[in-house]
Amino acid sequence: MNVLISGGCKNGKSGFAQDIAVKLSGNGKRYYVATMIPYDGEDRSRIARHIEDRAGMGFETLEIGRDIASCLDGAESDSTFLVDSITALLLNELFPETHNGDADPEAAERCRSGLLKLAASAGNAVFVTDYIYSDAIRYDSFTENYRAALASLDRALAEVCETVIELCAGNVIFHKGGLPE
Amino acid sequence: MDFIIGGAYQGKLDYAKKQFGVTDEQIFTCSETDGIRFGARCIHRLEEFTLWSVRNGKDATEIFKGHESEWRGSVLICCDIFCGVVPMGADMRTWREMTGRLCAYLSGEAESVTRLFCGLPQRLA
Known part of the structure; x- marks a missing residue:
C-alpha cells in the first residue's frame, strides 16, 4: 500500500513514517530513500540525526536527490520505499546540476511522473512531505511557484x-484510509 | 451558505465545483484592489477581500454582517492564512487577525464547513 504523510516541521512525520514502513514491509526489503542533498553543516547534522533515528530498523539507505523512480532500479519488486522528503526532491529537481540559476519549469512534472511511477511499482511506498500553505506572507514569485508545485x-x-x-x-489525523493493525 | 477553508493550493475551488456544482461563470474572485462583490454563487479568495478591508480601514466581518441576505445562499472560500508566524508588518498582522475573525464568524453561520487538505475534504461542521 501507499501512504502520504504531511504536516508541519518537527511534528513527528519522519519517525512515524519509519514505523509505518517497518510495519508494512514485514519481512520484505525496506529502503530509506533520502532525497536531501546536503549543502551545509546544518543539513549534515539534520541527516546525521535522521540516520541515528533509524539505526537498527533494517533500512538500506539510498541517496537519491533527483530522478526519484531510479530507486526502483535493481530493487526487489515487493520492497518498501520510504521517501523523505518530496519537499527536498522538488527543490533539487528545480535546480538540476547543470542549471544556470533559473528554476527548471519541467521540475514539477518530472517529480510527478517519477513519484507516480514509484507508487504504482513499489510493493509499498511511504511519502513524506511538508505542509507549508497556511501563513500570512506575500512570497516572491519563486517561492509562490514552489509552494504551488509542491501542493x-x-x-x-x-x-x-x-x-x-x-x-x-505527534498526533495522527487520518484524511483518507487507515493503517493495518 | 457553505464555507470552504484550507491552505493555499489545497483544492478548495475544485471542491466547490465538484461538491456544489459551481461553474466558472458563477465565481467571483476577490482582490486586494477591488474587494468583494456580494451576490455571486461562489465567492473565492476571501483573504484578498480582508486585505482590501485592511487597506481601506474597514472591518471585513462588519461588512459581511451588513450584507447577510446576499451571501446566505453562497459558497464562500477562504485561505487559512492565520496559521503561520505573526508577520512583521502591522498591516499584515491586522490582515491575519481580521481573516481569522471573519472565518470564525462565517463558520458559525455556515450550513457546512469543510477544510481541504491535499485535495481531500475534511468536514469540520
Missing part, C-alpha cells in the same frame, strides 16, 4: 495513496 505533487500523491495522514504535534 500539486501532494495532491497527485493523495489521490493515488490508499492512506493520507497529517501529523500534528
Whole structure:
C-alpha cells in the first residue's frame, strides 16, 4: 500500500513514517530513500540525526536527490520505499546540476511522473512531505511557484495513496484510509 | 451558505465545483484592489477581500454582517492564512487577525464547513 504523510516541521512525520514502513514491509526489503542533498553543516547534522533515528530498523539507505523512480532500479519488486522528503526532491529537481540559476519549469512534472511511477511499482511506498500553505506572507514569485508545485505533487500523491495522514504535534489525523493493525 | 477553508493550493475551488456544482461563470474572485462583490454563487479568495478591508480601514466581518441576505445562499472560500508566524508588518498582522475573525464568524453561520487538505475534504461542521 501507499501512504502520504504531511504536516508541519518537527511534528513527528519522519519517525512515524519509519514505523509505518517497518510495519508494512514485514519481512520484505525496506529502503530509506533520502532525497536531501546536503549543502551545509546544518543539513549534515539534520541527516546525521535522521540516520541515528533509524539505526537498527533494517533500512538500506539510498541517496537519491533527483530522478526519484531510479530507486526502483535493481530493487526487489515487493520492497518498501520510504521517501523523505518530496519537499527536498522538488527543490533539487528545480535546480538540476547543470542549471544556470533559473528554476527548471519541467521540475514539477518530472517529480510527478517519477513519484507516480514509484507508487504504482513499489510493493509499498511511504511519502513524506511538508505542509507549508497556511501563513500570512506575500512570497516572491519563486517561492509562490514552489509552494504551488509542491501542493500539486501532494495532491497527485493523495489521490493515488490508499492512506493520507497529517501529523500534528505527534498526533495522527487520518484524511483518507487507515493503517493495518 | 457553505464555507470552504484550507491552505493555499489545497483544492478548495475544485471542491466547490465538484461538491456544489459551481461553474466558472458563477465565481467571483476577490482582490486586494477591488474587494468583494456580494451576490455571486461562489465567492473565492476571501483573504484578498480582508486585505482590501485592511487597506481601506474597514472591518471585513462588519461588512459581511451588513450584507447577510446576499451571501446566505453562497459558497464562500477562504485561505487559512492565520496559521503561520505573526508577520512583521502591522498591516499584515491586522490582515491575519481580521481573516481569522471573519472565518470564525462565517463558520458559525455556515450550513457546512469543510477544510481541504491535499485535495481531500475534511468536514469540520
